[in-house]
Each structure stands twice: as C-alpha cells, then as structure tokens.
Amino acid sequence: MQKGKLTGLRATEKQYVGFATLPNQVHRKSVKKGFDFTLMVAGESGMGKSTLVNSLFLTDLYKDRKLLNAEERINQTVEIIKHTVDIEEKGVKLKLTIVDTPGFGDAVNNNECWKPITDYIDQQFEQYFRDESGLNRKNIQDNRVHCCLYFIPPFGHGLRPVDVEFMKALHEKVNIIPLIAKADCLTPNEIKKLKDRIREEIDKFGIKVYQFPECDSDEDEEFKQLDKELKECTPFAVIGSNTVVEARGQRVRGRLYPWGIVEGKFTNKFLCSVENQSHCDFVKLRNMLIRSHMHDLKDVTCDVHYENYRAQCIQEMTSKLAQDNRMESPIPILPLSTPDVDTEKLIKMKDEELKRMQEMLNKMQQQMHDKEQ
Amino acid sequence: MHDQNCCAANSSHNSSGGSTLLGYIGIDTIIEQMRKKTMKTGFDFNIMVVGHSGLGKSTLVNTLFKSHVSRKSAGWARDEKIPKTVEIKAVSHVIEEGGVKMKLTVVDTPGFGDQINNDNCWEPISKYINEQYEKFLKEEVNITRKKRIPDTRVHCCIYFISPTGHFLRQLDTEFMKRLSHSVNIIPVIAKADTMTLEERQEFKQRVRKELEVSGIEFYPQKEFDEDMEDKSDNDKIREAMPFAVVGSDKEYQVNGKRVLGRKTAWGIVEVENPNHCEFAQLRDFLIRSHLQDLKEVTHNIHYETYRAKRLNENGGLHPISSSDTQESNL
Numbered sequence: 171m172q173k174g175k176l177t178g179l180r181a182t183e184k185q186y187v188g189f190a191t192l193p194n195q196v197h198r199k200s201v202k203k204g205f206d207f208t209l210m211v212a213g214e215s216g217m218g219k220s221t222l223v224n225s226l227f228l229t230d231l232y233k234d235r236k237l238l239n240a241e242e243r244i245n246q247t248v249e250i251i252k253h254t255v256d257i258e259e260k261g262v263k264l265k266l267t268i269v270d271t272p273g274f275g276d277a278v279n280n281n282e283c284w285k286p287i288t289d290y291i292d293q294q295f296e297q298y299f300r301d302e303s304g305l306n307r308k309n310i311q312d313n314r315v316h317c318c319l320y321f322i323p324p325f326g327h328g329l330r331p332v333d334v335e336f337m338k339a340l341h342e343k344v345n346i347i348p349l350i351a352k353a354d355c356l357t358p359n360e361i362k363k364l365k366d367r368i369r370e371e372i373d374k375f376g377i378k379v380y381q382f383p384e385c386d387s388d389e390d391e392e393f394k395q396l397d398k399e400l401k402e403c404t405p406f407a408v409i410g411s412n413t414v415v416e417a418r419g420q421r422v423r424g425r426l427y428p429w430g431i432v433e434g435k436f437t438n439k440f441l442c443s444v445e446n447q448s449h450c451d452f453v454k455l456r457n458m459l460i461r462s463h464m465h466d467l468k469d470v471t472c473d474v475h476y477e478n479y480r481a482q483c484i485q486e487m488t489s490k491l492a493q494d495n496r497m498e499s500p501i502p503i504l505p506l507s508t509p510d511v512d513t514e515k516l517i518k519m520k521d522e523e524l525k526r527m528q529e530m531l532n533k534m535q536q537q538m539h540d541k542e543q
Numbered sequence: 544m545h546d547q548n549c550c551a552a553n554s555s556h557n558s559s560g561g562s563t564l565l566g567y568i569g570i571d572t573i574i575e576q577m578r579k580k581t582m583k584t585g586f587d588f589n590i591m592v593v594g595h596s597g598l599g600k601s602t603l604v605n606t607l608f609k610s611h612v613s614r615k616s617a618g619w620a621r622d623e624k625i626p627k628t629v630e631i632k633a634v635s636h637v638i639e640e641g642g643v644k645m646k647l648t649v650v651d652t653p654g655f656g657d658q659i660n661n662d663n664c665w666e667p668i669s670k671y672i673n674e675q676y677e678k679f680l681k682e683e684v685n686i687t688r689k690k691r692i693p694d695t696r697v698h699c700c701i702y703f704i705s706p707t708g709h710f711l712r713q714l715d716t717e718f719m720k721r722l723s724h725s726v727n728i729i730p731v732i733a734k735a736d737t738m739t740l741e742e743r744q745e746f747k748q749r750v751r752k753e754l755e756v757s758g759i760e761f762y763p764q765k766e767f768d769e770d771m772e773d774k775s776d777n778d779k780i781r782e783a784m785p786f787a788v789v790g791s792d793k794e795y796q797v798n799g800k801r802v803l804g805r806k807t808a809w810g811i812v813e814v815e816n817p818n819h820c821e822f823a824q825l826r827d828f829l830i831r832s833h834l835q836d837l838k839e840v841t842h843n844i845h846y847e848t849y850r851a852k853r854l855n856e857n858g859g860l861h862p863i864s865s866s867d868t869q870e871s872n873l
Contacts, residue, residue, distance in 0.1 A: 171787055214707070215707055215710070215712075216705070216706075216707020216708050216709040217707070217709075218708075220852065232832075276712060276713060277661075277713055278660075278661050278713050278714050278717055279662045280659045280660065280661075281659055283659075283662045291580050300798075306720060315832045323597075323705075324733060325596075325597040325598055325705065325733075326595070326596055326597035327596060327597050328659060330596075331657065331658060331659050332659045335659060354737070354807065355706075355736050355737035355807075356807070356809075357805060357806055357807050358807070358808055403853055425739055426739055427736075427739055427740075427809075427812075428740060428818055428819060429810040429811060429812050429813065429816075429818075429819050443809075444811075449808050449809060450809050481606070503600050
C-alpha cells in the first residue's frame with residue numbers, strides 16, 4: 171500500500187488527517203493499472219469513419235484494410251470487427267478497442283440491419299454479467315461498448331428512416347453520439363440548418379442520445395461557458411484526415427482542395443484543417459470524447475445501460491422460473507457458445523440457489539393459502 | 544449570310560452517283576430553312592433526375608439550365624411523411640435562348656432510396672418511362688394523327704452517385720442495370736466538393752470499373768456510335784465519365800468576376816471552373832453537343848425497342864380512330 175505524501179503541511183498538525191491525498195493515490199493506482207475504452211463506430215460506407223478514428227487517436231488502425239469490390243459485396247451482411255490498440259501518453263496507458271460495423275446500411279434492403287449490432291452489445295453485457303456473478307472476479311475483462319459514434323450523411327436534409335430506427339434500437343443500450351460526417355462539403359449556413367433539423371428530429375422521435383452531465387455549480391465561469399458551447403454545438407460536424415500537410419511551416423492534419431479564398435496575405439489558402447475550429451467540430455469532439463468525458467461515458471455505461479440490462483435479465487430469469495415450476499433446472503436465457511468448467515459449476519450453484527428460493531416461495535404460498543382457508 | 548445569286552464555279556464537284564453542278568442551286572440553304580423552322584416550333588426536352596435525397600439534383604438542373612426549373616426540396620416537412628413508394632413529379636417550363644424555344648420538362652423522383660427497405664424502388668420509375676413510350680405509340684398508331692406528336696418520353700436520366708469515395712452502392716448498380724436498356728442513363732458523381740482531386744480520380748476509376756463489370760451501358764453507348772468520328776468523340780467523353788459535379792445557384796465575387804459557387808469556411812468552389820469540378824464538361828456534353836443525339840437515341844433505339852416488343856406481344860397493333868381515346872385493344 172502506498173502512503174500518500176503530505177505536501178506543504180506539517181505532519182504534527184492535529185486537525186489534518188491526510189486523506190485529502192486520496193485523489194492522488196487513486197490517480198497513481200489508475201495510472202499503474204491503465205484504462206480501457208471501447209468505442210463503436212457505425213454508419214454507411216464512405217462516411218469517413220475509419221479516417222476519423224485515425225485522426226482522433228493519431229494512429230493508423232486501418233493500414234491493411236482492403237475495400238471489397240462489387241462481387242464480394244453482393245452477399246455482405248453487417249459484420250462486427252474489433253481493432254485493439256495500446257496507446258501510451260505521459261505514462262498513462264489506454265487500451266483502446268474500436269468496434270467497426272462494416273456493411274451497415276449498404277444493402278438495398280436494410281431491414282433490421284442494426285440487429286447484429288444490438289446483439290453484439292447485448293453479448294458484451296451478458297459476458298460481463300456472468301463474469302461479475304462468477305467466482306474469479308479479479309481480472310474481469312470489460313468489453314462493454316462505452317460509446318457509439320453514429321455517422322449521419324451530410325447530404326440529406328436531416329435524419330433518414332434508417333438513422334431514426336438505428337438510434338432508437340440502440341439508445342437504451344449504449345451512449346450514442348450522433349455526428350455529421352464529411353462536414354467539409356457544407357457551407358456554414360447549411361451546417362447550422364442541418365444541426366437544428368437533426369436536433370429537432372431527435373426530440374421529435376424521442377431518441378435518447380448521450381447527454382453531457384450538468385456542470386457543478388462551483389465550476390468557474392469559463393468552464394461553464396465552454397460546456398454551454400459544447401452542448402449547443404451538437405451534433406458535431408466533423409471531418410477527418412489521414413494526411414498531414416505542410417502549411418505555413420507547420421505540419422497540419424487536413425485536406426487539400428484546389429479552391430481556397432484567394433486573399434492576398436495568408437498562406438493556408440487551400441487547406442481545410444481538421445484542427446481548425448472554424449472549419450469543423452473535430453477538436454470539440456476529441457476534447458469531449460477523450461479529454462473531458464471519457465470517464466463519464468464509462469460511468470453511464472456501467473451505471474445506466476448495464477444496470478438496465480442486468481435488471482431486465484434477472485427479471486426475465488425469475489419470471490420464467492415462476493412459469494416453469496415443473497422444470498428441474500431453469501434454462502439459461504441466452505445461449506453460451508462453449509461454457510467452460512468454471513461457468514458450468516457456477517450455473518449449477520445458481521440453479522440450486524434458485525431451486526431453494528422457489529421451494530421457499532412455494533412454502534410461503536402454501537402457508538398463505540392455508541391461512542385463507 | 545448566304546448569297547443566293549452567287550454563281551461560284553468552284554462550288555461544283557463530282558460526287559459518286561451525283562451529277563455535276565453547273566452552277567449554284569442553293570440546296571445547302573435547306574440547313575438554314577430547317578434551322579428557322581426549328582426555331583419557330585421550338586423543341587421538347589425531357590430530363591429525369593434520380594438519386595437519394597439531398598444529393599443536389601434540383602440544384603444541378605437549375606444550374607444546368609440557368610433558371611429555376613426545379614423546385615429545391617427542403618427535405619420532408621415536419622408533418623409530411625416520406626412517401627412509401629417513389630413518386631414521379633414532372634414539371635415543365637419553357638425557356639428561350641437566342642430565339643430558340645425549349646420546353647424543358649424535369650421529372651423528379653422523390654423518395655428514391657430513402658426508405659430502409661428499398662427493394663424494387665426502381666419500379667415506379669421504370670413504369671413511368673414505359674408509360675411515356677406507350678403514350679407516344681398510341682398516338683403514332685392512330686388513324687388521324689396529330690401533326691406533331693407531343694413527346695413526353697424521357698430523353699435522358701441523370702443518375703446521382705453518392706460521393707462515398709469507396710464504391711458504388713448496391714442500389715446504384717441495381718437501378719442502372721435495370722434501366723440502361725430503356726432510357727439513356729448519364730451517371731454523375733454528386734457533390735464532388737466532398738472529395739479532393741486525388742480521391743475523386745480514384746473513386747471515378749473504381750466506379751467505371753464496377754460499371755463495366757456489371758455490364759451497365761451508360762450514355763453515350765458504345766454500340767450506337769455511328770462512325771469513326773462519333774466513336775473518337777464519344778470515347779473521350781466515356782473516358783471522362785462519370786462527371787464529378789457541383790451545383791449552385793448563388794453567385795460570389797472571385798478575382799473581380801461574379802461566378803456561381805459554394806462558399807465554405809475556407810474557400811469558394813467555382814462551379815464552372817474546370818479545375819474545381821466537371822460541371823462545365825457535363826453541361827457542354829449534355830446541352831451544347833449531345834442534346835439532339837439524346838433525343839435521337841431515345842426515339843430511334845429505346846422507343847423502337849419498346850415498340851417492337853409491343854408489336855410482337857399482341858400479334859399486331861390495330862390503328863384506332865381519334866374518337867377512341869380510352870383503352871385501345873392494343
């Protein structure tokens with residue numbers, strides 16, 4: 171156990187106990203342990219999802235990706251592909267998992283094309299649920315999806331039916347952050363109109379996207395102002411880039427177009443820079459996702475989405491029990507692929523417990539029945 | 544101006560099978576006469592636009608014809624529902640330039656590709672195209688025919704490809720495969736300002752390859768090239784297709800000139816600047832050089848194919864009198 175260092179206070183001060191250093195201790199432990207974060211990206215092909223992920227995390231996760239040709243794509247269904255990368259910055263380790271969903275929305279008939287995605291999210295919850303209820307809880311792997319970036323095409327006039335249906339199918343399972351993709355093709359006016367429209371439609375259809383938590387009242391004004399701006403800016407209009415361009419002696423991540431405002435003095439005429447806040451909301455998204463709200467996203471996933479799932483699961487199990495009194499042992503609700511020995515033992519234990527509970531229930535019911543008579 | 548009284552001796556030449564001209568007759572003035580007549584009667588042109596909402600179809604048509612011939616949709620209004628099937632909306636305007644009148648009909652197809660399940664969303668479009676052929680056929684077959692049969696047949700269908708930068712979407716190939724044999728399809732890459740020039744070239748290459756692999760013959764179709772000159776002209780155009788276009792109806796000041804363009808936070812995309820996009824190429828191709836050819840291919844080939852099919856179906860068409868305008872026994 172590491173002891174916290176007493177900074178600037180004499181150890182002989184009677185009132186001072188020393189637990190004010192707790193945040194430091196937590197910090198140090200977390201840094202040692204490292205963090206993990208699972209981010210899902212969803213949207214049709216060609217929305218710039220991979221490019222945005224690369225830009226956000228300054229990596230090239232998709233170096234060896236091959237785009238399928240027409241023949242290969244004919245029978246394509248929605249797949250779930252995971253990429254994991256370990257990033258370290260200033261001693262802090264992050265295990266980042268990106269869950270990709272190629273094939274979403276690309277077919278002619280996209281009925282229920284989100285089902286593989288909702289199934290995947292549920293599976294991760296289920297796995298965590300079992301691990302949590304298990305005996306060996308020291309090294310639980312948290313593969314739950316903490317956040318889903320949903321890419322809305324900039325070409326439309328707002329949300330399309332597939333956008334609405336997707337978000338409604340997922341808004342109670344994962345934190346959804348809708349983004350306007352490829353925002354560099356829109357004029358500032360168009361962006362504003364589109365954002366207003368999308369916000370309106372999100373309200374209208376009752377879609378619960380991720381809400382930024384309210385500022386504490388004791389935060390300083392500047393922070394509150396930034397927070398307000400952030401909230402008014404959603405959905406973020408983003409662009410990403412895999413290329414770094416030389417501009418004004420600096421290396422800038424951006425996209426080079428042959429047209430630019432020809433205005434005498436300044437040199438970055440043709441550059442649409444990813445990091446330029448007047449060009450797009452990439453910086454806001456990155457700051458929000460990584461620098462300020464990563465932890466909150468994980469909390470909401472654990473406290474809200476996962477708990478909802480867990481409560482639902484348990485409810486289903488007990489209600490099924492009540493129905494099937496005759497059954498020797500209850501059937502597990504979700505099928506396991508290959509249950510290992512530990513899990514088998516666990517299931518058996520739980521079954522015995524549930525059986526005992528059921529017997530007690532029956533006894534009680536019988537007692538009540540006798541009383542009435 | 545042609546001087547009809549000019550007796551140029553060197554205008555005579557001996558063409559095979561013809562007789563030697565001893566003086567100037569004036570046969571070549573027929574071109575002038577035709578021109579005058581065309582100007583007086585004006586002509587029809589029917590253009591259909593197909594593609595997902597928001598790809599700039601109406602804006603492009605307005606930009607092409609430099610007038611507000613197509614009403615821009617602002618998307619679906621709050622209480623309006625997206626139609627369950629594709630609608631067909633045809634709007635006509637008469638525009639005039641240099642004494643020539645054109646009755647331009649723009650056929651819009653709202654709802655195409657907007658549903659979650661887009662199976663068979665091309666059927667209303669296919670049906671509309673065939674209905675126009677049928678209308679024309681009925682008129683043609685009448686005993687007392689109108690002097691100039693009103694031509695509502697679709698001469699050209701511009702298909703808007705989403706600039707995803709990767710590949711054609713499944714819906715794109717399905718549509719073009721099914722309709723390229725009944726109408727002239729001109730694919731364009733919409734909203735091309737989404738892509739940088741390199742991305743555009745790569746995307747174009749991939750799209751062309753896919754079109755080839757899928758056997759989609761877009762206009763100008765190779766099989767209808769009449770002679771070597773046609774072929775070489777059209778080859779050049781085919782190489783450059785699909786054109787990557789940007790449309791706009793707003794003007795900005797650039798370098799002292801007023802240009803049509805789109806102003807984003809870092810630059811102005813000039814619609815008619817060939818370094819920015821291929822709108823000018825599309826316009827020249829569609830309007831300035833191949834407008835008449837589009838009509839001819841529609842009439843001589845697509846319509847004839849339809850007509851032959853119909854004739855073979857019922858063992859012959861029966862001419863109907865003009866009073867019998869209801870269901871004919873075709």
